[in-house]
Amino acid sequence: MSALPTADRPSLVIVGAGPRGTGLLERIAANAPELYAGSGLDIHLVDPYPPGGGRIWREEQSPLLWMNSQAQDVTMFTDESVAMAGPVREGPTLHEWAGIDGRVFADRQRQGAYLRWVFERTVAALPPGITVHHHARRALRVDGPREGRQRVWLEGRAEALEADVVVLTLGHLDAEPESEQRALSAYADAHGLVHLPPDFTADSDLSALAPGEPVLVRGFGLAFVDLVVLLTEGRGGRHEQGEYVPSGREPVLYVGSRRGVPYHSKIGYDWEGERPPLPRFLGPAEIDALLARPGGFDFHRDVWPLVEKELGFAHYHRLFTAHPERTRVAWTDFQEKYAAGDAAETQALVASAVPDPADRLDLAALDRPLDGVRYSSPEELQHGVRAYVERDLTRRHNPAHSPDLAVFLGLLSVYGQLVRLGDIGSWWHGFFSYLASGPPGPRLRQLLALSRAGVLRFVGADMTVTAEDGLFRARSATVPGAVTEARALVEARLPHPTVERTSDSLLRELYAEGAAATPEGLLAVDPADGRILDRSGSPHPRRFALGPHTDARGSGAFTRPRTGGPAFRQNDAAARAALAFLRALSCRIAA
Numbered sequence: 001m002s003a004l005p006t007a008d009r010p011s012l013v014i015v016g017a018g019p020r021g022t023g024l025l026e027r028i029a030a031n032a033p034e035l036y037a038g039s040g041l042d043i044h045l046v047d048p049y050p051p052g053g054g055r056i057w058r059e060e061q062s063p064l065l066w067m068n069s070q071a072q073d074v075t076m077f078t079d080e081s082v083a084m085a086g087p088v089r090e091g092p093t094l095h096e097w098a099g100i101d102g103r104v105f106a107d108r109q110r111q112g113a114y115l116r117w118v119f120e121r122t123v124a125a126l127p128p129g130i131t132v133h134h135h136a137r138r139a140l141r142v143d144g145p146r147e148g149r150q151r152v153w154l155e156g157r158a159e160a161l162e163a164d165v166v167v168l169t170l171g172h173l174d175a176e177p178e179s180e181q182r183a184l185s186a187y188a189d190a191h192g193l194v195h196l197p198p199d200f201t202a203d204s205d206l207s208a209l210a211p212g213e214p215v216l217v218r219g220f221g222l223a224f225v226d227l228v229v230l231l232t233e234g235r236g237g238r239h240e241q242g243e244y245v246p247s248g249r250e251p252v253l254y255v256g257s258r259r260g261v262p263y264h265s266k267i268g269y270d271w272e273g274e275r276p277p278l279p280r281f282l283g284p285a286e287i288d289a290l291l292a293r294p295g296g297f298d299f300h301r302d303v304w305p306l307v308e309k310e311l312g313f314a315h316y317h318r319l320f321t322a323h324p325e326r327t328r329v330a331w332t333d334f335q336e337k338y339a340a341g342d343a344a345e346t347q348a349l350v351a352s353a354v355p356d357p358a359d360r361l362d363l364a365a366l367d368r369p370l371d372g373v374r375y376s377s378p379e380e381l382q383h384g385v386r387a388y389v390e391r392d393l394t395r396r397h398n399p400a401h402s403p404d405l406a407v408f409l410g411l412l413s414v415y416g417q418l419v420r421l422g423d424i425g426s427w428w429h430g431f432f433s434y435l436a437s438g439p440p441g442p443r444l445r446q447l448l449a450l451s452r453a454g455v456l457r458f459v460g461a462d463m464t465v466t467a468e469d470g471l472f473r474a475r476s477a478t479v480p481g482a483v484t485e486a487r488a489l490v491e492a493r494l495p496h497p498t499v500e501r502t503s504d505s506l507l508r509e510l511y512a513e514g515a516a517a518t519p520e521g522l523l524a525v526d527p528a529d530g531r532i533l534d535r536s537g538s539p540h541p542r543r544f545a546l547g548p549h550t551d552a553r554g555s556g557a558f559t560r561p562r563t564g565g566p567a568f569r570q571n572d573a574a575a576r577a578a579l580a581f582l583r584a585l586s587c588r589i590a591a
Helices: 019-035 094-098 108-125 179-191 222-231 284-291 299-322 331-340 343-353 363-367 378-396 403-421 426-436 441-452 505-512 566-590
Strands: 011-015 041-046 130-135 139-143 150-154 161-163 165-168 194-196 214-218 238-240 243-245 252-257 456-461 464-468 471-475 484-486 488-491 531-533 539-545
Touching: 011 019, 011 150, 011 161, 019 041, 019 108, 019 130, 019 566, 041 150, 041 161, 094 108, 139 505, 150 165, 165 566, 179 194, 179 464, 179 488, 214 471, 214 484, 222 252, 222 441, 243 441, 284 299, 284 403, 299 331, 299 343, 299 403, 299 426, 331 343, 363 426, 378 441, 378 456, 403 426, 403 566, 441 456, 539 566
Parallel strands: 011 041, 011 165, 041 130, 165 539, 194 488, 214 252, 214 488, 252 456
Antiparallel strands: 139 150, 150 161, 238 243, 464 471, 471 484, 531 539
């Protein structure tokens, strides 16, 4: 990154220099020799945080916070499995780069260092004449004529950046609080309580949560795990031989959620043998048919049955081929009837062919394990949830239950296909995360130790919180009549920004000026290359967007090697489209 930009050279502005912006830059470097050789270009990266890691993966955060993927499953580089027009440029996974065991869940500081290295390597790989400039500021808005140069206005800078193309790789965003959150915060202010709304846990100020005091926690996902770590080990406690030794500075955390249990453990063994041939029931042809429906499609009516069929196929393919002694018929006979059967026929087929209910795939029971379950006391609930977590850990670390890993592979396949459908609502993403993107096994064992130590208390499913009589009160149908009172409430989940409610002024103003949004509030983009759509469905020739704020969002922060990587495919398509546009523009300037 050097040299000052010149006004007569083409200019590309990338807003967001975290993993997605870095991934786009890598694809620009890979495709430039073919599409932009010999021409000058200024690339401006706009992000107040360091390039590579950005805000979420910055190196300056607690070393206690882990990644949620094994080091061998994290890569920033393409491989031959990615269906893209650009060239493959292979590089090391996190574990290869760091020289660590591939099964380790590395801390986020190390991932930040990896991302910084990827960024520096990518900049060094750019052809001569392409120069990168980093602006450590926030981008406030974008304006400019549709057919002319864009202007990107930066915080604390009087002059705008001139841009021939703008790409928004904003990553995860903050949101303005919803009405419920505003009301809870106002109540807390009026009664001297503590209310922490949804936030990125590493950025939250937890100092107001007093030692020994009860704290209600709503949310049982990965933000909750980070919260627990920072309030226990982060305050001087330690785990020794499976037990937790308190420091005395911990609050007492009362946690509940819609499901009332933690996300399922990461699977703790490797795949062996034949993989299920996926996709089988939800592939490109089925997605094409859904997209071609004259009246559109409904997720639960039209898509979910195909998802169920696909995941069931993965599960039973593995059961019948790896554990045939636990089945009653030959796989060839089973799969023929499975393919032809409707939901009721499939259920009857499975009941007759798979004798042990524990070997049958029940997605509803996996999703809501406490549905209909009632405990007579809070203490009974503590024992019940601990037993549930222990069973989950045992199963997810025993290859005798390898159909679970086949379902995980099925989930990855399904997610890669569903990206093409755009915004399908939040339910699917939550289900995927709960089943496939839960915490590492060691984290769940730590939660068990914290529960036994009395630092962590379970509230139950469908937890409700009310503000009354100067306190917060939590209730759950899992323990009828039980009420937990506290003077502090933490919403342990990430913000859910929409284009209207995001605290990012750039995105909010784009929407106000005519950019299209989905019913879920995601920025609508052209699935072919990420160009931002207006409300008539027309793509903007000079504005692109990639990442979780768009309806082309992917399944997670990072891509597993050799899994096709939809994010890689999107980055490549956007990079090639931007370079082709800039090449044509450069030729016009030269003429």
